Amino acid sequence: MQANVRFMQGNEAIVEGALYAGLHFYAGYPITPSTEITEILSEILPRNGGTFIQMEDEIASMCAIIGASLTGFKVMTATSGPGFSLMQEAIGYAVMTEVPSVVVNVQRGGPGTGLPTSVAQGDVMQARWGTHGDHSIIALTASNVQDAFLMTVEAFNLAETFRTLVILLFDELVAHMREKVVIPQPGEIEVVERLRTSVPQGTNYHPYLVREDGRLPMSDFGGVHRYNVTGLVHDMWGFPSTDGKVAYDLIHHLVDKLEHRADAIAHYKEYFTEDAEVLLISYGSSARSALDMVEDRRKRGVKVGLLELQSLWPFPGETVRKKCEGRSHVLVVEMNMGQICQEVKKVVSKPENVFLANRFDGVFISPADILRLLNMIQGKGV
Amino acid sequence: MAAKDYLRQRFFPQIWCPGCGHGIVMANMIRAIERLRLKKDEIVVVSGIGCSSRMPGYLDFHTLHTLHGRALAFATGVKMARPELTVIAPMGDGDALAIGGNHLIHASRRNIDLTAIIMNNSIYGMTGGQYSPMTPFGKRTTTAPSGTIEHSFDLVELARGAGASFVARTTTYHAKEMIKIIAKAIKHKGFAVVEVMSQCPTYYGRKNKLGSAVDMMKRYKEGTAPIGSKKKAEHPDLIERGVFVEQRRPEYSKSYLELIDRYVTS
Numbered sequence: 001m002q003a004n005v006r007f008m009q010g011n012e013a014i015v016e017g018a019l020y021a022g023l024h025f026y027a028g029y030p031i032t033p034s035t036e037i038t039e040i041l042s043e044i045l046p047r048n049g050g051t052f053i054q055m056e057d058e059i060a061s062m063c064a065i066i067g068a069s070l071t072g073f074k075v076m077t078a079t080s081g082p083g084f085s086l087m088q089e090a091i092g093y094a095v096m097t098e099v100p101s102v103v104v105n106v107q108r109g110g111p112g113t114g115l116p117t118s119v120a121q122g123d124v125m126q127a128r129w130g131t132h133g134d135h136s137i138i139a140l141t142a143s144n145v146q147d148a149f150l151m152t153v154e155a156f157n158l159a160e161t162f163r164t165l166v167i168l169l170f171d172e173l174v175a176h177m178r179e180k181v182v183i184p185q186p187g188e189i190e191v192v193e194r195l196r197t198s199v200p201q202g203t204n205y206h207p208y209l210v211r212e213d214g215r216l217p218m219s220d221f222g223g224v225h226r227y228n229v230t231g232l233v234h235d236m237w238g239f240p241s242t243d244g245k246v247a248y249d250l251i252h253h254l255v256d257k258l259e260h261r262a263d264a265i266a267h268y269k270e271y272f273t274e275d276a277e278v279l280l281i282s283y284g285s286s287a288r289s290a291l292d293m294v295e296d297r298r299k300r301g302v303k304v305g306l307l308e309l310q311s312l313w314p315f316p317g318e319t320v321r322k323k324c325e326g327r328s329h330v331l332v333v334e335m336n337m338g339q340i341c342q343e344v345k346k347v348v349s350k351p352e353n354v355f356l357a358n359r360f361d362g363v364f365i366s367p368a369d370i371l372r373l374l375n376m377i378q379g380k381g382v
Numbered sequence: 383m384a385a386k387d388y389l390r391q392r393f394f395p396q397i398w399c400p401g402c403g404h405g406i407v408m409a410n411m412i413r414a415i416e417r418l419r420l421k422k423d424e425i426v427v428v429s430g431i432g433c434s435s436r437m438p439g440y441l442d443f444h445t446l447h448t449l450h451g452r453a454l455a456f457a458t459g460v461k462m463a464r465p466e467l468t469v470i471a472p473m474g475d476g477d478a479l480a481i482g483g484n485h486l487i488h489a490s491r492r493n494i495d496l497t498a499i500i501m502n503n504s505i506y507g508m509t510g511g512q513y514s515p516m517t518p519f520g521k522r523t524t525t526a527p528s529g530t531i532e533h534s535f536d537l538v539e540l541a542r543g544a545g546a547s548f549v550a551r552t553t554t555y556h557a558k559e560m561i562k563i564i565a566k567a568i569k570h571k572g573f574a575v576v577e578v579m580s581q582c583p584t585y586y587g588r589k590n591k592l593g594s595a596v597d598m599m600k601r602y603k604e605g606t607a608p609i610g611s612k613k614k615a616e617h618p619d620l621i622e623r624g625v626f627v628e629q630r631r632p633e634y635s636k637s638y639l640e641l642i643d644r645y646v647t648s
Contacts (some may be wrong), residue, residue, distance in 0.1 A: 059452065
């Protein structure tokens with residue numbers, strides 16, 4: 001069969017990935033630099049029988065997709081920094097109620113209105129801790145348009161597998177860049193469908209009774225099982241509870257279901273890492289400059305390598321720790337003030353050997369920016 | 383079916399204070415649903431946060447207890463995903479008109495087929511009696527100890543102005559009228575807003591020396607009059623009850639399905 005090869009923008013690839021994964025319901029609100037996702041879906045979804053709605057704000061968009069997901073459909077919304085901030089309460093609600101859903105945050109400069117059209121990766125910690133309370137979360141990212149497609153499919157798969165909200169933490173550069181993308185044929189990549197309960201009509205269904213394998217089969221709103229969903233601490237019926245044991249078990253379940261599988265959820269790529277003395281760790285668009293610098297140094301015989309993280313949360317600590325073992329230095333490359341660098345320092349045996357190459361001024365970090373720091377830590381001067 | 387067949391008695395007793403009006407609203411909503419012969423599986427009840435928003439948990443429908451102010455945003459998602467379902471949103475006045483005011487006007491503007499039952503007790507009950515956008519000027523609350531200097535919304539005029547195609551007002555005293563109005567609102571194809579004046583003797587009543595729940599309900603009897611009635615003509619200060627707006631206008635989820643049809647046939 002002829003491969004479906006196309007030249008497209010990152011935001012288009014996100015749409016294609018979502019549709020490949022079975023997106024049926026999208027609610028959004030315009031915001032730079034994610035608006036194209038909303039525009040494209042307003043055209044495509046009604047054509048294929050899906051639902052598109054432009055809501056009155058990002059809060060409403062996030063709430064609408066949770067409501068729609070409960071009726072049994074795959075759902076998504078997309079936004080950027082300020083909109084992502086507005087969504088935080090509802091993101092916590094999706095985590096607490098365990099409603100599969102996907103949120104795209106195409107990061108831009110912040111805080112506040114910041115730099116709407118500039119590249120940044122400053123929302124890494126907000127993705128992790130933006131909503132209040134103890135919880136765990138999945139956040140994926142990508143450094144090129146093809147991977148933006150693949151990670152979007154993966155986001156939907158993880159959302160269904162773990163019955164949770166998944167964040168796609170892209171950045172402006174990947175979202176607006178155009179590259180070649182090969183769209184896989186249907187069936188070529190696994191698509192995880194919703195796990196529905198086998199409890200028959202007339203028998204009690206417990207929406208929050210965790211199965212032995214840690215999963216919770218769902219029942220669609222409008223179906224034969226009528227149950228309650230609440231953002232309050234709830235028992236297996238989904239009914240509010242103030243019992244300490246119920247709260248303890250629920251919070252543990254929400255955290256453990258992801259944190260205990262952090263390294264299984266982990267997605268990453270490696271370049272020249274086998275014999276690397278200096279290991280670069282990067283993600284998103286900044287991994288492109290990191291790779292360029294690594295390839296350039298390799299030509300000169302310098303033993304550097306790159307670990308590109310494609311999943312940021314839950315942080316793949318064990319993977320990162322192992323990959324950093326035996327290196328003389330670790331250099332984290334990111335476009336913020338060290339949000340992932342701090343996580344790397346937490347897991348490695350020699351945090352004093354971890355350095356940060358970064359920019360946070362809206363200018364894309366260049367290979368030269370990274371090289372300057374590499375030279376400095378190798379004692380070669382600036 | 384008996385009213386109890388619509389309840390999840392496992393979760394009783396409910397949390398409302400003695401004398402609270404919300405139980406009356408819940409009972410009358412059930413009676414309206416029974417009158418319409420709707421199947422329990424076809425009904426989704428979506429609420430936000432507050433005293434009245436605890437209602438869905440006690441009801442044997444598909445029930446969704448969401449975030450403060452966001453009931454209509456969640457309900458919009460449910461309705462647009464499954465337009466064949468009947469979606470009802472019981473809300474409080476603070477929930478619907480302060481934090482949720484934006485969603486209320488936009489649901490009205492879209493004319494999406496949801497039924498918003500707004501229990502107006504003129505106060506935030508769950509947090510202990512602060513003034514709401516429905517607290518009348520001069521009334522006392524825990525955040526307006528010498529009387530509020532803010533003016534309240536006229537919910538009927540607000541909903542009408544925003545484009546709701548069904549707007550009504552009733553009170554907990556007028557039980558039979560309430561059943562009729564709620565049934566009409568649910569049956570209506572479009573966004574329906576029903577304001578139900580519902581007493582809060584614990585906070586609003588106590589702060590403003592309005593007496594017992596029964597005293598407060600008597601005030602609803604004496605202080606209101608049917609729309610266009612002789613009583614209203616004789617006493618212009620009375621609050622009007624009844625159906626203010628009942629229009630046929632394009633409904634949003636239906637318009638969306640028509641949009642899909644246009645694409646499919648073109």
